[in-house]
Amino acid sequence: MSPIYVPDTGGIAFASPLDGSLLDRVNQELRNYIYRGVADFEVGDGTADSTVFELPHENIVAASASVNGTPTTAFTLEDDPGFVVTTSALTEGDILEVAYTYRYWNDTMVKQAINAGIEALFDRFYHADTDTSLTTAAGTYEYELPAGTEVVRYVEYDSGHGYRRLRPTRYTVHEDGSTRTLRFRDDPNHVWPLRVHIIKRPTALTSDTDTLNEAGLPDRSAEPIVMYACMRLLRELMGKRARLDTALAAQGQSVPSIYHLTQAANAYQMAFEVELERRRMSPWSAA
Numbered sequence: 001m002s003p004i005y006v007p008d009t010g011g012i013a014f015a016s017p018l019d020g021s022l023l024d025r026v027n028q029e030l031r032n033y034i035y036r037g038v039a040d041f042e043v044g045d046g047t048a049d050s051t052v053f054e055l056p057h058e059n060i061v062a063a064s065a066s067v068n069g070t071p072t073t074a075f076t077l078e079d080d081p082g083f084v085v086t087t088s089a090l091t092e093g094d095i096l097e098v099a100y101t102y103r104y105w106n107d108t109m110v111k112q113a114i115n116a117g118i119e120a121l122f123d124r125f126y127h128a129d130t131d132t133s134l135t136t137a138a139g140t141y142e143y144e145l146p147a148g149t150e151v152v153r154y155v156e157y158d159s160g161h162g163y164r165r166l167r168p169t170r171y172t173v174h175e176d177g178s179t180r181t182l183r184f185r186d187d188p189n190h191v192w193p194l195r196v197h198i199i200k201r202p203t204a205l206t207s208d209t210d211t212l213n214e215a216g217l218p219d220r221s222a223e224p225i226v227m228y229a230c231m232r233l234l235r236e237l238m239g240k241r242a243r244l245d246t247a248l249a250a251q252g253q254s255v256p257s258i259y260h261l262t263q264a265a266n267a268y269q270m271a272f273e274v275e276l277e278r279r280r281m282s283p284w285s286a287a
Contacts, residue, residue, distance in 0.1 A: 021209045022114050022222065023107060026229045032110070034061055036101050043094040051090065055082035055100060059109075063100035080106070105233050107208065113236075115204045117228035118215060122150075122202055125221035131197045136188035142174070142181045148200040148216075149180045158193040166194075227272035234265040 026032070041053050055063075060079040065072050067090065074088040084098050105113075134143050145152070152173050156163040174183045182196060202216040212219055 022205065022212070022226065022229075023110055023208050025222070025226045026110050026114060026233070029226060029230050030104070030233065032103055032105055034101050034103055036099070039098050039100070041096040041098070043090045043092055043096060051086045053084045053086070053096060053098070055084065055098065055102075057100075057102040057104075058082050059103045059106050061101040061103060063098055065096060065098045067094050067096055069095075069097075104237065109233065109236075110229065111205055111208075113229035113232040114225060116232055117225040118202050118204070118217065118221075120228060121221060121224055122217075124224075125217050126199050126202070127216055127218065131195050134182070134194040134196055136184075136192040136194060139187060141187065142183045145173075145180045145182055145196065145198065146200065147178070148203070149198045150201045151199040152182065153197040153199060155182070156195040156197070163195060224272055227268050231265050231268035231272055234268065 035057075037055075037057060039053075039055055043051070058079075058081040060077060060082045063075075063077050063084065065075050065084065074086060076085045076087060077083070078085065082100070082102065084096075086096070090096065132146050136143070154168075155166040155171060157166050170186065171182055171184050174181045200216055203214075205215055212222055212225075
C-alpha cells in the first residue's frame, strides 16, 4: 500500500498574514507555505474495518478522500504525523486517493523554535534600562524584586542631594525558586527611597504578532533569532525524516532528503554565528 505522491506546485499559499512578525520572518525564510499533495493507495488483501494509511508528509492542514473516484467521508485524519484512518472496510484492489494540504511546520512549532532562540540568546541581547522603586523600613532586611529579574546591576539610594550608588557590599541577591529578593547585610534603620536597576529575562512570544520589544529584547536581536529558529526547525525535521519509511521511499518526490536538510541546517548555523557576532551587544551596553 505504498503511496504515489503527486505534488501540486501551483497550489502554495502563505500560512498566515504577512505582518512582519518573527513568526512571519521564519515562515518566509523556510518557505513554510501551505502546499497541496495527492497520495494514491492500492488496497491489499486482509483489509479490516479500519485501516491506517501513512501520508508522505506531516502537519496536515486538511484532507479529502475518494475510493475508486467516488468521494468518501469514511475516514479520520491524524495531522501530525500524517495518517488517514478509514472507518469502513475497503475491498482488495480499491484505489484510495487522498488530496491534502500540508505544511512542514505548524505555527506552534515555529513559535517554540523562536522562543528557544530568545532563551538561548538572552545573555547576548537584553534591555538594561529596567528599574524599580523600593522603600526600606527599619528591621526589614529583604525586599522582593519584580518577577523575571535575572541580574541586579546596581542599587541607588536618595541621599537628599540626588541618587547615589549603594556599595555592593551592603546587599546580596537571594533566589528562592522563581522569587528573587534584595537582602541587606545590615539593618536599614531608616527609610531610604531606592532605585534598583535590573535586567529581566525576556518573556516568551505567545501571539503571532508579538514583537521583540514586548518580549524585552532589542530589535537588533531579530536576525540571529530567526537564523536560530530556522536551524532548530530543520534539525527537528531530520529526526522525523529518519524515522519515516514513507519519506525514505518518496525521496526525490518533493520530500526533502536527510542530506539536504543537513546542508540547510549547517548553512543556517553559519548564518546564525555570523549575525550573532555582528549584532551582539558590547559589554558597555549594560553600564
